[in-house]
Amino acid sequence: MGLPRLGFVFPLAFIRRTLVALLLCSLASTAAAKPKVLASIKPLALIAQEVAGGHADIDTLLPVTASAHDYPLKMSDHRRLRDADLVLWVGAELESFLARPLASLPAQQVLTTYGLGDLFWPELDNHDHAHTSRDNQHQHTSGDPHIWLDPRNAAVIARALAERLTQIAPESGAQFTLNAERFSQSLVELDAQLLKQLAPVKPLGFAVYHEGYSHFVSHYGLHQLAYVTFTPERRPGAKHLQELRDVLAKEGRCVFLEPYHNSSSLEEMAHSLGLNIGMLDPVGNEQVSSYRMLMEQLGQSFLRCLADSADSGAANH
Ligand SMILES: [Zn+2]
The missing domain is CATH 3.40.50.1980 (Nitrogenase molybdenum iron protein domain)
Structure with missing residues (x-):
């Protein structure tokens, strides 16, 4: 075959260097194609899975048995946070223990969902104050950080994530956008089903x-x-x-x-x-x-x- 004959012409060390360079090059391009998303808690990881659809690797920081409100981060957790292309969390209002470690990461490496402008918020005291004005929605909101428990918010999070993932891996951008849209559509159906059942x-x-x-x-x-x-x-x-x-x-x-x-x-x-x-x-x-x-x-x-x-x-x- 070609390789032994090349060995005659080129020194072996050159070939080895070239092969190593080619290998590193292909590894680098694989890593760039599949962004690593680290979700703080399982519900966010489940939403991220829908958006990724195999074009990004999704990992969850906290075990399901842990409290999202308070968790002692291990050294290895800090490493996972640094190694992720994107950390997806609710915000300091829920995972307060993540506020400091995430503040030291570059802003483009973190997606804080609590601050997303399109989120829906519960109306305060909807039984007692049903007559209060509805024109300013923001006055009637409570800051409950468990935002994923409204399916409309899952759609908001999915769209924001698709946008950020597209910035990180533009070659999969169309797929992320399509996945987020399909997921949002399925949520409309899920929402109607729950509304009827409950x-x-x-x-x-x-x-x-x-x-x-x-x-x-x-x-x-x-x-x-x-x-x-x-x-x-x-x-x-x-x-x-x-x-x-x-x-x-x-x-x-x-x-x-x-x-x-x-x-x-x-x-x-x-x-x-x-x-x-x-x-x-x-x-x-x-x-x-x-x-x-x-x-x-x-x-x-x-x-x-x-x-x-x-x-x-x-x-x-
Ligand atoms: Zn809670």
């Missing part, structure tokens, strides 16, 4: 474990009475628990716990009041493989706990 349970009162569902609750018009704790790390005080008990005794049907949080006092309260106990997971467990699945499971959790409550009481727990 309609019958809208008037039924419940409490959630932490104040992280207002995007879902407000968008689908559900009747949340209270939350147990503002963030999962904070333990509720005795006074708050008493208030919670009073409001649940009056019109509560269901109490939602969360995986990975011990809430035996809440469980006892639900049992003593004869309420259903449900489980909500805002980020999705290991089995959840798509954004649609995450949202469908959430919808099912609300439906099961609320729809059953009239007949079965606490018995189904």
